[in-house]
Amino acid sequence: MKNVLNINMVKSPLLKKLLKYRKIIIILFFSLLIAFSAFFQIDPEEVGVITRFGKYVKKVEPGLNMKIPFIEQVYKVPVERQQKLEFGFRTVKAGINTQYTRSGTKDESLMLTGDLNLADVEWVVQYRINDAYNYLFKVRDPENSLRDVSEAALRQIVGDRTVNEVLTVGRTEIATNMVELMNQICKDYSLGIKIDQVVLQDVNPPEPVKAAFNAVNQAQQEKETLINQAKSEYNKVIPKASGQAKETIQKAEGYATERVNIALGEVARFNAIYSEYVKAPEVTRRRIYLETMGSVLPKLGNKIIIDEQGNNVLPLLQMQLNK
Numbered sequence: 137m138k139n140v141l142n143i144n145m146v147k148s149p150l151l152k153k154l155l156k157y158r159k160i161i162i163i164l165f166f167s168l169l170i171a172f173s174a175f176f177q178i179d180p181e182e183v184g185v186i187t188r189f190g191k192y193v194k195k196v197e198p199g200l201n202m203k204i205p206f207i208e209q210v211y212k213v214p215v216e217r218q219q220k221l222e223f224g225f226r227t228v229k230a231g232i233n234t235q236y237t238r239s240g241t242k243d244e245s246l247m248l249t250g251d252l253n254l255a256d257v258e259w260v261v262q263y264r265i266n267d268a269y270n271y272l273f274k275v276r277d278p279e280n281s282l283r284d285v286s287e288a289a290l291r292q293i294v295g296d297r298t299v300n301e302v303l304t305v306g307r308t309e310i311a312t313n314m315v316e317l318m319n320q321i322c323k324d325y326s327l328g329i330k331i332d333q334v335v336l337q338d339v340n341p342p343e344p345v346k347a348a349f350n351a352v353n354q355a356q357q358e359k360e361t362l363i364n365q366a367k368s369e370y371n372k373v374i375p376k377a378s379g380q381a382k383e384t385i386q387k388a389e390g391y392a393t394e395r396v397n398i399a400l401g402e403v404a405r406f407n408a409i410y411s412e413y414v415k416a417p418e419v420t421r422r423r424i425y426l427e428t429m430g431s432v433l434p435k436l437g438n439k440i441i442i443d444e445q446g447n448n449v450l451p452l453l454q455m456q457l458n459k
Contacts (some may be wrong), residue, residue, distance in 0.1 A: 178213075
């Protein structure tokens with residue numbers, strides 16, 4: 137049977153041609169293999185790092201590049217792409233209705249604050265690779281190292297603040313301080329990574345004490361409300377009372393000034409009259425008497441003047457009635 141197959145194969149024209157040009161075919165095959173192994177494409181957002189027998193040789197820019205086949209190896213590093221790490225949650229399915237899960241993330245999200253309270257923090261770290269060599273060769277597992285750096289930095293920053301600062305007004309400051317601290321640690325550890333932004337997604341008290349914490353926050357808010365109302369009433373009443381007091385004092389001072397001025401005027405008038413009186417007592421006395429009577433008599437109305445010896449005033453009364 138084998139002899140028959142060999143005879144048929146030898147007699148086949150195609151097989152004869154293949155056998156005839158087998159060396160050329162083998163050479164072409166290996167040439168194509170070498171060509172495909174020698175040339176490679178680097179995308180615009182990447183850089184290529186070439187190693188020869190595991191040793192760093194050079195870095196190549198985006199575009200078509202060439203390496204020594206089977207001897208050199210290329211690593212493509214996305215240096216222009218912004219990447220992210222999630223803490224306290226994981227994205228299960230991205231899209232319009234993104235799905236998340238918190239399974240297995242509780243240990244990394246629970247933080248101890250400076251006032252010995254617990255906070256459940258979810259955050260996202262957005263970063264870029266800024267040094268491909270350090271990223272590939274200085275650290276064995278850069279992504280896990282970055283996770284450890286991020287968690288350690290946040291625990292340090294949260295540990296210096298109260299739980300109220302972490303949950304409310306201090307979130308922006310915490311995120312800013314995290315970026316600075318993580319960039320410094322990445323530089324010290326030669327991770328080849330630059331942190332662009334840290335976003336605190338959600339900060340809550342732990343679930344078992346969430347109801348009690350919310351009750352405390354509500355009480356504090358009510359306290360602040362009452363304090364603000366009291367201050368508002370204080371600002372209404374006290375300035376008004378102060379104004380009224382100042383007004384009363386000013387009125388009293390004005391009245392006192394008026395009385396003093398009147399008294400001084402009376403004294404000056406009396407002194408002036410007395411000076412004239414001393415010069416001519418009889419004349420001054422008569423003038424004062426006449427002036428006084430001149431001012432008093434017009435105010436008496438109708439007047440009847442009779443002699444001391446007059447006994448019958450009837451005619452005068454009759455005249456008054458007729459008038």
